[in-house]
Structure formats: C-alpha cells, structure tokens
Amino acid sequence: MLYRRQARRYNTYKRKKTMLNPHPGLPEFTYVKLASLDEACGFLVEHAGEARLISGGTDLLVRMRDKAFKPAYVVDIKGLEGTDVLAFDPSSGLKIGAAVPMNRVVAHPDVQKHYPLLAQAAKSVASYQLRNRATIVGNICNASPAGDTLGACLLLGGRLNIYGKDGERFEDLVTFFKGPGKTSLQPGEIVTSINFPLPEKGATGTYLKLGRNKLSDLAIVGVTVYGFPDKMTESGFRIKVALASVAATPLMPPVVETVLSENEITEDTIQEAANASMDACFPIDDVRGSARYRKEMVRNLTRNAITEVWGQLQSRTENGLEANR
Ligand SMILES: Cc1cc2nc3c(=O)[nH]c(=O)nc-3n(C[C@H](O)[C@H](O)[C@H](O)COP(=O)(O)OP(=O)(O)OC[C@H]3O[C@@H](n4cnc5c(N)ncnc54)[C@H](O)[C@@H]3O)c2cc1C
Structure with missing residues (x-):
C-alpha cells in the first residue's frame, strides 16, 4: 500500500518535471569543422538535407532543442575564409x-x-x-x-x-x-x-521596436526608417521604411516612400505615410500580439519614427551637416 502511494507520488513528480521542462536536451549530432569554404561547401552538398551551418548558434541550437530541426551534422562556419572580417x-x-x-x-x-x-x-x-x-x-x-x-x-x-x-x-x-x-x-x-555601400550624404535613420519587455524578446512590431536629402524628389528628401513582424518576410512598402517623396513633408504627410504603412502590412495573430494590435502599432511606430528622422534631417540641413559621412 505504502509502496503504491510512493509510486503514485513519484509518477506525479515525474509528470510535473516533464511539464516544467518540455525540452530536456539537444538531439545527438556530429559537430563538423572544416578547413576551407570549398570543403565546407562540398560537405554540405554531399550531406544535403542532413547538415546545417552554425554561426553563433543562438537560433539553430534552440530550434534543434525544440525538435524543429534534426540535423545529423552541424557545420561550423567560424574560421572559414572571410567570415571573421x-x-x-x-x-x-x-x-x-x-x-x-x-x-x-x-x-x-x-x-x-x-x-x-x-x-x-x-x-x-x-x-x-x-x-x-x-x-x-x-x-x-x-x-x-x-x-x-x-x-x-x-x-x-x-x-x-x-x-x-x-x-x-x-x-x-x-x-x-x-x-x-x-x-x-x-x-x-x-x-x-x-x-x-557608403550611406547617402546627410543620411540618418532610426529603429523603433515594440516587444513584450525591454530585454530578450522578439519584436511584436519593428519599424526602421532611413532618410536622406534628394534633390530629385518633390519634397527634397527620400525617406524609406522597413517593417518587421507584420508579414511572412520583412516588408519595405514603396507607397510610404512615394508619399514622402512626392509631397511637402508636414505633420499631415507623415500621418498619411503612417496610414499607408499600416495598410501595406498583413500581420497574423500569435502569442506576442493580435493582427489588429500589430496594425495599429505599425501606424504609431511609423509616425513616430518618421517624425524623429524628419526632425534630424531638418536640423542637419539647417546646420549644413553631412551626417554619417
Ligand atoms: C534568448 C533569445 C533571444 C533572442 N532575441 C532576439 C531578438 O531580440 N531579436 C532578434 O532578431 N533575434 C533574437 N533572437 C534570435 C537570434 O539570436 C538571432 O536571430 C541571431 O542573430 C542569430 O544569429 P546566430 O549567429 O546565432 O545564428 P545561428 O543560430 O548560428 O544560425 C541561424 C540560421 O542561419 C543559418 N546560418 C548561419 N550562418 C549561416 C551562413 N553563414 N550561411 C548560411 N546559413 C547560415 C543556420 O543554419 C541557421 O538556420 C533571440 C534568440 C534567443 C535564444
């Protein structure tokens, strides 16, 4: 009787432990370090489908631990020609x-x-x-x-x-x-x-990231804005936007650049560009945020990022400074 109770307790403990640590370890693999790019490339071709490259390993090893990848060989790129430059x-x-x-x-x-x-x-x-x-x-x-x-x-x-x-x-x-x-x-x-390449004369930019916390979290939404003076545009500037976490690949909606190139840059133009940025993305719902929330955040972050970059471009133009050069 006592034995059965102890066994039950032990099984419950084991179950809880498994629940607390659903990823008990990495699968087995062979670590491969080769002398040249040529050898590494040859090895990858020979073992296509069963070998993966590793650099820092901060994505690869997590994916392997989660059983998303099960490569038999992990080929290190560190030390190969040109990779340390x-x-x-x-x-x-x-x-x-x-x-x-x-x-x-x-x-x-x-x-x-x-x-x-x-x-x-x-x-x-x-x-x-x-x-x-x-x-x-x-x-x-x-x-x-x-x-x-x-x-x-x-x-x-x-x-x-x-x-x-x-x-x-x-x-x-x-x-x-x-x-x-x-x-x-x-x-x-x-x-x-x-x-x-060397950045354009007078260029500046910013990256605004919205995460669930300030450290160690992937972006719910990320907005990068990069701008520089350009005499060929109506506004006198070219300002580009890239969006993270709101589509299957990073997005660079050309419509935002067009709005900011073809119109005098005012608060209203920036708002129009932010709306266009929101309309251009098609996020999904996931654990980090709903699609609807992401869209709203794209609009807010795009407006804030463009306003910041526009402010810097104006002050640099007024002061005759050539940023980043
Ligand atoms: C706790 C934690 C927090 C994180 N937070 C963030 C975050 O805030 N923002 C963010 O962007 N990412 C984050 N990440 C993800 C990860 O750290 C980054 O994506 C990182 O830049 C991956 O670089 P790595 O060198 O470690 O890549 P690896 O893990 O070595 O490789 C990543 C992938 O690229 C392939 N690969 C590597 N090198 C090459 C090459 N030379 N040629 C071809 N294919 C190659 C690998 O096979 C693998 O599929 C986080 C990860 C962890 C574990």
Whole structure:
C-alpha cells in the first residue's frame, strides 16, 4: 500500500518535471569543422538535407532543442575564409563577415560613425550576452520576419557574398527572403559576408521596436526608417521604411516612400505615410500580439519614427551637416 502511494507520488513528480521542462536536451549530432569554404561547401552538398551551418548558434541550437530541426551534422562556419572580417573602406563601404558577433559590430568606431542605424538595430537584439554569440548574417539566414537587424540591412543596401559549388556570387538582400525561415540559398551555399555601400550624404535613420519587455524578446512590431536629402524628389528628401513582424518576410512598402517623396513633408504627410504603412502590412495573430494590435502599432511606430528622422534631417540641413559621412 505504502509502496503504491510512493509510486503514485513519484509518477506525479515525474509528470510535473516533464511539464516544467518540455525540452530536456539537444538531439545527438556530429559537430563538423572544416578547413576551407570549398570543403565546407562540398560537405554540405554531399550531406544535403542532413547538415546545417552554425554561426553563433543562438537560433539553430534552440530550434534543434525544440525538435524543429534534426540535423545529423552541424557545420561550423567560424574560421572559414572571410567570415571573421569587419572592415570599412571610405570608397567601398562596410564588410561584415558571417562569423562576426553583433557586439563587435556595435562597438566598431566606423559602424558607429557611418552606420549608426545598423549599430542601433543590432543593439536592440536580446541581451549583451546573447550578442556575444549572435551574428548579423545568422539573423539574416534565419529569415525570421521578426529579425531586428533585417530592416537596417535592407534599407542600407546590404548585399550578400555567397559561396557555393560554382564559386562566389553576390545577391542583394531585397531578393533573399522567400518566407519565414526560407531564403534563396541553394544546397551547399554559405553566406560568407554582408557588404554595405557608403550611406547617402546627410543620411540618418532610426529603429523603433515594440516587444513584450525591454530585454530578450522578439519584436511584436519593428519599424526602421532611413532618410536622406534628394534633390530629385518633390519634397527634397527620400525617406524609406522597413517593417518587421507584420508579414511572412520583412516588408519595405514603396507607397510610404512615394508619399514622402512626392509631397511637402508636414505633420499631415507623415500621418498619411503612417496610414499607408499600416495598410501595406498583413500581420497574423500569435502569442506576442493580435493582427489588429500589430496594425495599429505599425501606424504609431511609423509616425513616430518618421517624425524623429524628419526632425534630424531638418536640423542637419539647417546646420549644413553631412551626417554619417
Ligand atoms: C534568448 C533569445 C533571444 C533572442 N532575441 C532576439 C531578438 O531580440 N531579436 C532578434 O532578431 N533575434 C533574437 N533572437 C534570435 C537570434 O539570436 C538571432 O536571430 C541571431 O542573430 C542569430 O544569429 P546566430 O549567429 O546565432 O545564428 P545561428 O543560430 O548560428 O544560425 C541561424 C540560421 O542561419 C543559418 N546560418 C548561419 N550562418 C549561416 C551562413 N553563414 N550561411 C548560411 N546559413 C547560415 C543556420 O543554419 C541557421 O538556420 C533571440 C534568440 C534567443 C535564444
């Protein structure tokens, strides 16, 4: 009798423990470290469907723990040619290798001076500890519509350097995202770096993120705005917007840019652009927020972000300053 009661208690304890920790551990896999891009690419082709690349591992290992991916092989990109580069050149721009952790990007003086929008977006990702591992290229290749750095990378004209079995190719980031977790990468292809041209003269930008808390949460909605003086437009400025967490891929609604290019920029124009931004997105309901709430927040955050950027552009124009150059 006593034994049966004890057994019952033990079973209840075990059940509760399983409920408290539904992810008891990583599945088994073989860690692979190869000497060159060529070898890594060959290995990926040979083991297509059963090998995955790892950079910081902050997405991959969580997905493996959650049993979303079960790769037999995890191939490390760290140490492969060109993946550790973080370099700025005043004529060609910025190059960020695929293995460079976000904290290194955020702290780099040339990133802070010439690409403060990128530093701001990277700094909004989770916590300092996580950013010691997480990379910008990992954020991109993970292809989550909620990725915090994707808007800045898109608006700053990011271009990926990709190594595959036929050698090197380049792809503009605008064509890279195909859906949640889906990209244009072909079997065996490895992103080695992302390159950014020099920002336009007088450019400025901001990233506004709405999360459930200030640390370590994905965006319910994220709005990136990037603008610069442009004599070819009616307004004298070109202001672009990118939206996170409101569609299957990051969105860059051209209608917002058109409203702000073709009209004198006033409070009413900014409100019109914010409404257009809201109308352009098609979010879903999920644990972080309803579709309706997200739409409202897109409008509010777009208005606030454009107002902030517009204010900076005006003061820079008045003071004759050339930002970020
Ligand atoms: C606690 C926590 C909080 C988080 N908070 C945020 C947040 O606030 N904002 C946010 O945007 N993200 C957040 N994330 C997600 C994650 O940290 C980021 O997406 C990060 O940038 C991923 O980079 P990584 O180097 O760790 O990628 P990895 O996990 O190494 O890789 C991600 C994906 O890209 C593929 N991959 C990696 N490198 C390459 C390559 N060179 N070529 C081709 N494919 C490649 C991998 O196979 C994998 O599918 C969070 C994650 C955790 C665990």
